[in-house]
Amino acid sequence: MEIAIGPLPTNWGKEKILDYYRKVAAHPGINRAYVGEIACTKRDILDPRLFTEIQDLLKGAGKEVILSTHVLPTNEGDVNKSRALMEEAHQIEVNNVGIFNVWLKEFREKPLTLGPYFNVYNPQSAKFLLKYKIRRIVFPVDISVNTMEKMCEEVDVPFEVVTYGNFPIAFSWRCYTARAFGKLRRDCGFKCYEVKNLPHATLEGEPLFMINGPAVYNAKTYCLVSYLKGFQEMGVASIRIETIPENVVEVADIFKALIEREISPAQAEKKLASLSEYGLDTRYFTGREKRLTCSTS
């Protein structure tokens, strides 16, 4: 089972981004890195030159590199931003049907991954898309285990599961970070470069979300280590770790050890919990399963 690293959550600045990918390049357990910005079409974390530099760095270290593209490009200018990066990329991940259409017409020779926000929820949809020679499909984050199993069984394409991390669970036109500082997206002043993830808690103080630009993230760290064996058995090809800049090496080490059965899921969970600011959240998945098999209260 392969390990992939998700795309960039925010603009850490060129040096920190490069430093991060140097660590990824040096890590023997990471097979693949998604590189790109998916949430905000304004902040341009990557220009084609920086992307190419990162792509070369990772390729040189034997990693697969995939450009991740925007979820909500709402005009031609936005689409062209993705197009300019797609020109440089060896492989592409799409999270929007419009960008998929651009790939179909202009970049079809480049291997394509359908990202977690492309919304492939059933085997028939996956089969429909396979006629375009898709390289890989990442399951949506709210898909059920039963469906995953069925898709692995019926559809002849490698599947990937988001297994760990803090990642967008909502996308808006509104910049929530700008809103937190009384600004509009139009003149956001790129506050997201300064404050990164803004944690939000319920009125009882339960940390629930983090806000970053136009995306809302889960606050507790999503962690499906206890499902890993099940994923392996159903034939999932790879797991995806959503990026944490400070501890990508430690997290990848833990998953590598877990896949190779050097540590148990409980041990992995304990180690991962110590790395997560607001603790782990394993309920996301579990809750869904419960709801699917039991009647509601």
Next chain:
Amino acid sequence: MEISKKVELRMPAGTLAGLKEAVENGADAVYVGFRTPTNARNFPGLNFSREELKKGVEFAHRRGKKIYVTVNTYPQMGELDGCYKSVQDAYSIGADAIIVSDLSVLEFVRNNFPDFPIHLSVLASACNAQAIEFYKREFGIKSVTLPRVMHLDEIRELRALTSVELEIFAYGVLCINCEGRCYLSPYLTGVSNNTYGMCSSSDFVVFNWKDSRLEVRLNGHLLNVLEPEEVFSYPTPCKSRYYNLLLNPVSADRQGVGYPMQFPMPLNILPILPDVIRSGVDALKIEGRQRSRAYVRTTGRIFRRAIDAYYAHPDSFTLREAWLKRLSSLFGSEEIVIGCYVEK
């Protein structure tokens, strides 16, 4: 300016009685769903049986109005057959179009009912000309509901690039996150709204009076605490109160808590109606299949009047205060939002 075809007013109905209200109060078309997890308003006590839809279609057709049927969730294992069956039923009953988002359902409609007009659901999140081109080429979609993420300038740009009918949301509850790409509700409840058609399902909502205030919880998570006089809105994770922990630490008096995503106010485009129509959209959608007959009647009448008033005198359209006042009574809120149509 030259005015072509009038914009179509597409009204919601959750019941047969609501459908009749819509037809008699200004709708050009009414959109409805079956009583199953095949559509994005799968609420208890709502929606249509096959028989009810049949009556609804007859009622609407006799009055020259159209009925569109939503089969717009993303089915997983166990739901696919239900979606296919709903498409078949809608077609055989004589619905005028089917509203769809999932690729397998789109393919099913195109392969089996090639003359059944397809409206691409808002849940498909088709927010650019390339996306619409794909769905038109592959499935021959007739209309697309634009997700509420687009500025009027972007809609004008889109208008010039596609011949597909463009429908936008004109009134009702505002999804501030892009429909079809929002996983907040499953994050808190474990139930995928994309699949089951229930955002913030009432199965998980609990109201509780505590110290003369109303506590609202979703699957145990406290979404809001309301004073008795505060405006009530159905609780969803996006229209709830939170601490921004960076700016406001948790405190006994709840200093600084706010609505970091969206205030619970309705979307209402009436103040910008002329600009909306001139942007070239083909249809205006009123949100709210879950709402009352009175809601359908009021929104229908007012939007009908406003649209007709615009076409009667496009250059001297004036917004009537009385319209806004009557609409505001529906949400108990004088305040409205116009989403990102004018400003992002």
